[in-house]
Amino acid sequence: MTQIFDADGTVVPVTVIEAGPCAVLAARTADRDGYEAIQLGFLDKPRRLASRSVRGHVAKLDSKRSKQRSAAGIDPAPKADCEPKRFVRELRDESKAKVGQTVTVAAFEGCEAVDITGTTKGRGTAGVMKRHNFAGQRASHGVKKVHRHQGGTGMCQSPGRLFKGKKMAGRYGNERST
Structure with missing residues (x-):
């Protein structure tokens, strides 16, 4: 993310998106494939790393x-x-x-905002303070070595279990987000 200053001096946070150039690799048609779509490719891959089927997909x-x-x-x-x-x-x-045309960022001209779907940064196994923004426990009196723990998790004999979706420590990040 970065920031841009308006004419009156206010700061606006913005995200810079690299959107192209994308080559149109194939066109799906209703008579041949049963649906209408286009196939876009982004970032060149060295030919020595591409399999023969991938090379045959883009060239004769x-x-x-x-x-x-x-x-x-x-x-x-x-x-x-x-x-x-x-x-x-x-x-x-x-x-x-x-097929063969190039789609650039000019396709978004006139759009005020776009929805971007991507994968978040993977942070590995994280505690509840990092993963769920818990406040933690007191730093001094009455707490023994559990300052960053979540505290109590369950109820009593009834229901005698944890409900699904309880916020606990675990793997954080590396998931699709919009």
């Missing part, structure tokens, strides 16, 4: 199967003819982007 490779299909009269799906990509995602959208 000669293979026995492609020769058989062309002899049978089946036209192949168009290829983007670009480098393999690290991240490939499929979007169901109504824009008629052609």
Whole structure:
């Protein structure tokens, strides 16, 4: 995150998003695939790290199967003819982007806000103070070595168990968030 100053001097917190350029790798059509979508790729991947199937997805490779299909009269799906990509995602959208085009941040022109979904930082096994913002226990009188613990967790003989969803220590982060 960073901050931007308005004309009157107020500070506005903003998040900088890297959104492109993304190559259109494939187009899903209703007659061939049963639904409409486009497949976008982001960040080039070295060809030596890409498998043959991934390289064949973005560029034309000669293979026995492609020769058989062309002899049978089946036209192949168009290829983007670009480098393999690290991240490939499929979007169901109504824009008629052609295979091989590049989608840039200009696609968001006129948008005031966008929803971003990503993976949060993994923090490993964390206590209740870090994970759930508990206040902890007193720092001096009456507390023995449990200053950062949660305190009591359950009730009495009835119900005799913990309810699901009780806030406790555990793995924190490394989950999808919007």
